Amino acid sequence: MSELLNSFASFLGDYVTYALIAMFLENTILTRALGTSTSLLIIRKRFSLGLFSLILTVITTLSAVIVYLINPLLNSLSFRYFITPLVFVLIISVVYVAVLLLTNFCFKKLKEKILPMVHLSAFNCAVLGALLLGSQGNMNFPSFLGFGLGTGLGFALATFLLSIAYERLYSDRVPRAFRGFPAMLLYIGILSLSFYGLIGHEISF
Numbered sequence: 001m002s003e004l005l006n007s008f009a010s011f012l013g014d015y016v017t018y019a020l021i022a023m024f025l026e027n028t029i030l031t032r033a034l035g036t037s038t039s040l041l042i043i044r045k046r047f048s049l050g051l052f053s054l055i056l057t058v059i060t061t062l063s064a065v066i067v068y069l070i071n072p073l074l075n076s077l078s079f080r081y082f083i084t085p086l087v088f089v090l091i092i093s094v095v096y097v098a099v100l101l102l103t104n105f106c107f108k109k110l111k112e113k114i115l116p117m118v119h120l121s122a123f124n125c126a127v128l129g130a131l132l133l134g135s136q137g138n139m140n141f142p143s144f145l146g147f148g149l150g151t152g153l154g155f156a157l158a159t160f161l162l163s164i165a166y167e168r169l170y171s172d173r174v175p176r177a178f179r180g181f182p183a184m185l186l187y188i189g190i191l192s193l194s195f196y197g198l199i200g201h202e203i204s205f
Contacts, residue, residue, distance in 0.1 A: 010142075011142045012142070014140060014142040014143045014146065015142040015143070015145055015146040015149075016146060017143075017146065018139065018142075018143040018144075018145075018146035018147045018150060019146035019147070019149050019150035019153070020150060021146075021147070021150065022130065022134075022146070022147045022148075022149070022150025022151045022153075022154050023150045023151075023153050023154035023157060024154065024195065024198055025198055026130075026133055026147075026150075026151075026154070027154040027155075027157070027158055027195055028126040028129055028130055028151060028154060028155055028158070029126070029154075029155060029158035029159070029188075030158050030161075030188070030191050030192045030195040030196075031192065031195050031196055032129060032133075033192070034125050034126045034129035034130075035124050035125055035126025035127075035129075035155055036188065038120055038121075038124045038125075038126065039155070039158060039159040039162055040162065040184065041120070042120070042159055043159065043162055043163045043166050047116075047117060047120075048113075048117075049156065049159055049160060049163065050156075051113070051114070051117060052117045052120070052121060052156075052159075053152060053153070053155065053156030053159070054152075055099070055114065055117050055118055055121045056121040056124070056126075056127070056152045056155055056156075057148075057149060057151075057152025057153060057156075058099065058152075059092070059095055059096070059099060059118075059121055059122050059127060059152075060126075060127055060130055060131075060148045060149070060151045060152045061145065061148035061149050061152065062095045062098070062099075062148075063088075063091055063092055063095050063127060063131055063148065064130070064131065064134060064144045064145060064147055064148030064151075065141075065144065065145060065148070066091045066094070066095070067088065067091060067131050067134065067135055067144065068139075068141055068144040068145075070087070070091070071135055074087065074135075084132070084135065085128070085132065088128055088131045088132065088135075089128065091131070092122055092123075092127055092128065092131075093122075095122070096118065096122035096123070099118050099122070100115070100118060103115060103118060126151065126155055127151075130147065130148070130151035133147075134147045134148070158191075161191060162184070162187070162188065162191075165184070165187050166184070169183040169184050169187060170183075
């Protein structure tokens with residue numbers, strides 16, 4: 001019984017640790033600039049951030065599980081660096097089709113609202129970037145699972161922080177030359193610097 005509890009505690013610890021790493025230290029938008037354009041599109045189009053984040057998290061988590069299963073096979077290949085991105089794109093495509101089928105069969109009433117978000121979330125460089133980042137380390141299954149979950153939650157966190165400032169950065173109080181997109185880029189840069197500091201980089205002088 002104690003061994004089972006220890007195994008569960010180890011699983012939970014790895015899972016939570018890598019979820020937090022993906023949310024903050026490896027945030028796809030604020031530390032890697034992956035998925036920034038998609039995030040801004042969600043804000044402008046007034047998509048439901050909660051629903052989009054849920055779909056993105058499902059796709060990243062399912063993709064991460066498949067990558068974990070196939071990663072040992074890729075590591076045994078001498079030319080893995082040449083085919084890994086293509087293999088990951090194929091994995092995302094398979095998950096994309098699976099989510100589409102699930103939506104058509106189980107969520108028919110919400111299909112018109114969900115389908116545009118499925119397209120955006122699946123074919124998003126944040127998903128591919130997360131898989132490439134996760135596959136670089138020697139992570140176990142709960143770590144891969146947590147990294148997939150944390151990537152989706154981290155994307156949601158970054159998009160939420162951008163949506164808070166959206167109205168103010170497009171207001172008449174902002175000078176016309178900076179209003180809108182230029183001001184948003186400056187805001188993203190400031191947020192990125194703060195998140196980048198969490199990684200622990202030291203000043204070189």
